[in-house]
Amino acid sequence: MKRFHILLCTILTAFFACKQDQLKPISGDKTPPNPIMNPTVIGMAGAAEISYSLPDDQNLSYVRAEFEINGVKKEAKSSYFKRSVRVEGFGDTAEHTVTLYAVSRAEVASSPVQVRVKPLPPAIWKVYKSLDVAEAFGGLQVKFSNEDRGKIVIVTLLYDPAAKEWRNVNNFYYGLDSGRFTVRGLQPVKQQFGIYIKDRWDNKSDTLRFELTPIYEEELDKSKFMSAMKKKYPIPQVAPLPKTPGVKIVEPGNLSSWPIDNMWNGIIGNEGYHTTENKDVPVWIPIDLGVKAVISRYKIWQRQAAYIYNHGNPHEWELWGTNTPTDVNSWVKLDHQIMEKPSGLPLGQNSNEDIDAAAAGQEYELPVGTPAVRYIAWKHIDSWAAVDGIIGHLHISEIAIWGQIKK
Template sequence: MKQFKIFVLLFTMLSVALSSCKEEILKPLYGSKGAPKPISNASVQNIAGGAIISYTLPDDANLLYVKAEYERQGKIVVSKSSFYKKSILVEGLGDTNPREVKLYAVGNGEEASTPIQVTINPLAPPIYDVMNSLGIRESFGGMNVKFNNHESTGERPYNIVIGVVVWDDRLGEWKDVDAYYTGLAEGSFSIRGLQAKEQKFGFFVKDTWNNKTDTLQKTLTPIYEEELKAPDDARKKFPIPQNKPLPIDGSPILEPGNLSSWAFGAMFDGVIGNNGFHSNERNPLPAWFPMDLKKVTRLSRYKIWQRQNPDGGYLYSHGNPHEWEIWGTNTPNDRESWVLLDHRIMVKPSGQPIGILSNDDVEVARQGHEYEFPLDAPPVRYIAWKQIDNWASIQGALGFLHLSEMKIWGQIQ
C-alpha cells in the first residue's frame, strides 16, 4: 500500500511537470473580430521635429486605437493614439526631410485596417533652437551656460542634454567635461573646477531620440579661484565676530543662536543631508549671521545646500532660505563700512507650490544652489548673512534658518 501511494505521488508530479512544459500561445484578449474600417480625412500640421496628424475615426465598435508607422534614424517606429482622440503625434525626427507616414486603425484583436498614407514635412527639431539660444561666458573656475528650451512645457516636456567637451591637443580629440540634463523651458548651469588657462571648448545639444546638433567651438579662459576652507574646529566653534556692529538698516541685530546639535560650524563640515546649522526659532526677521573668513578675499561665488532627507522632505520648505542678502567689510567695528555684496531669492525650478516637487526641483537641490558675487565686489574679510525669510514663512512669520552646507570661493588677496 505504501509503495502504491509513492507511485501515485510520482505519477502526479510527472504529469504536472509535463503539462507545464507545453508551449503557451498568447491570443488576443478579446478574440479575433476582424480588422476595423480605416480612418479617413487625414490632415497634417507640421511641427518642430515631427507632425500632428488629425483624422476622422471610422464608425466601428471594434476600433481600439490608431497607430502611425514612420522612419526615424533609419528604423521604422510606431506611435499610438487611443480611440478617444482624433489626432496622433509623430515626434523625435532629427531633420526636415519629407517622410511618408502610414496610418492604421487597429481593432480589439490587434488586427490592423488597410493603411492610408500621408506625407509630412517636419520643421527643424528643437535642439537647434536650444543651441542658438546658448549664452556662454567665462566665469570663476570655469564657465556659465544659459539656455532657452521653448518647446518644453509642463504638458509636453522636451528633455535635452547640453554636452560640454574640451579639445585635448596631445590626443588630438575631444574629451568630455560635463553633461547637463534638463526638461526646463529655460535656465542656466555652471561648470567649475577647470584650470585658469586658455582652452578650446565644444558645446552640443542632444535630445531623447539621440538627435544631435553640430559642435559649437569656443576658446575660453576660466577665471582663477580657490575654495575657502573653514578652520579644523569649525563644527565646535566657528569663529564669528558676534559682538561686532553690523549694518544699520532698521532691522534687529541678532546673535546667531542655534540648536545645540545643529551648531553654526556644522554648515562647513562637508556633510550634506538632514544635518547642518539650525538657528533658534521664532526670531524676529531679518536676522544676521556674521562670520570671519580669516583672510581678505575677492569673493567669486558661493554654494548652499538645503536641509534635506532621503524622501525629499524639507526641500523648498520649512527653514530653508528663500530670500537673503550677504554683506561684507574689512572693519567690522564701523557700522558704516558694511556694503551689500549680494541679494538673492531662491528660485524653485518647477514653480510649483510648496510641498510639490518635480525631478528638476530635487536634482537642483541635490547639486546645490550656486550664486556668483558681482565682479566689482570689493575684497573683504568679514561677511554677514542677512536672513530675510524662509520658504515656510515667506514674509517672516517664523524667524529661523537652517542650511545643510555652505561653500565659498574667491581669490585670496
C-alpha cells in the same frame, strides 16, 4: 479542508483564466476595418500632427502610424476616441512617409494609407542657434532659449591636445523654455571647447566650437573660517553690523548641539548650525573668512531629510561684506537671494528633482566687480516655514565659498 481546497482551486482557475484572456485579442472578428479617410498634416517642431476621419466601424480599436527615423522603424498609436495621431522624433525638415492603419479589436489592420509629413526645425536646432557662451569663474557659463520646451541634453566637450581627442565634461538636461548652466572645475588657461544639443531620439545638432579662458578661482579654506559670535573679535556680536532703520538687530545664538562651526565642518545632512528659535528678523550672522578674497560664488546645503524647503532652512537672505567690521558704514551688500524650489510645488511637497537639488547644494554666483572682503555677514530674512513672517529661526547644514584670494 475540502471547502478550502475548492475555494483555492476556484481562485487559481479564475486567476489563470484572466491571465490567459489578457493575451488574446479583445474580439475574434477577423474582418479588417475600413481605412482612415481625409488625412491632413500640420508640421510641428521635429514632429507632425496627422488628423483624419475614422471609418464607421464598431469593431475599431485604434489607429497606428508607422514611419522611420534615422533608418529605425517607429510607430505611434491613437485610440478611436481621437481623430489625430502625433508622430515625433524627426531630426530634420525633410519630407517623410508615414503609413496609417485602422486596427480592429482583433488586432487586424486595414489597408494602408500613406501621407507625407514635413516637420518644422526640431528643438535641438533652435537651442543650438540660441547658445550664448561666456567665461565664468572656474569654467564657462552657457545661456540658451528653448521656446518649444523640447526635452534636450546640452553636451559640453573639452579638447585634450595630448590625446588629440574630445572628452565629455558635462551633460545638462532641460525641458523648460530657457535656462543657463555653468561648467566648473576647469583650469584657468585658454582651452578649446565644443557644445552640441541632442534629444531623446538621439538627433544631434552641429557642434559649436570655441576657445576661452576660465577665470581663476579656488575654494576658500574652511579651517580659517571663524565665528565672530564665538570669538567676539574682530566683529562685534551685535552692533555695529549694517543696520536697517527701525529694525533691532538681535543676537542669533545657537542651540547647544548645533554650533555655528558645524556650518563649515564638511558634514552634510541632518545637522549644522541652528539659531535659537522665535527670533525677530532680520538676524545677522557674522563670519571671519580668515583671508581677504573676491567671492566668486558660494554654495549652501540645507538641513536634509524631512526639513528640505521647510522649517528653518533659508528662504530669503542677503550677504554683506567689509574689511573694517567696526565701521558700520563700511559694510556693502554683496548678494540678495530668494531660494527657489525646482518643482515649484507648495510647502511640504517635494519632487525627486527638489530632493536631488537640495542634496547637491544650491549655488549662487556673485557678479563680476564684487569687492574683496575678509568679513561677511549673513542677513537671515526668513525661512521656508516662516515666509514673510516676523519671527523664526535659521538652520544650514553646510556652506562653501569660492573666490580669488587677495593680499
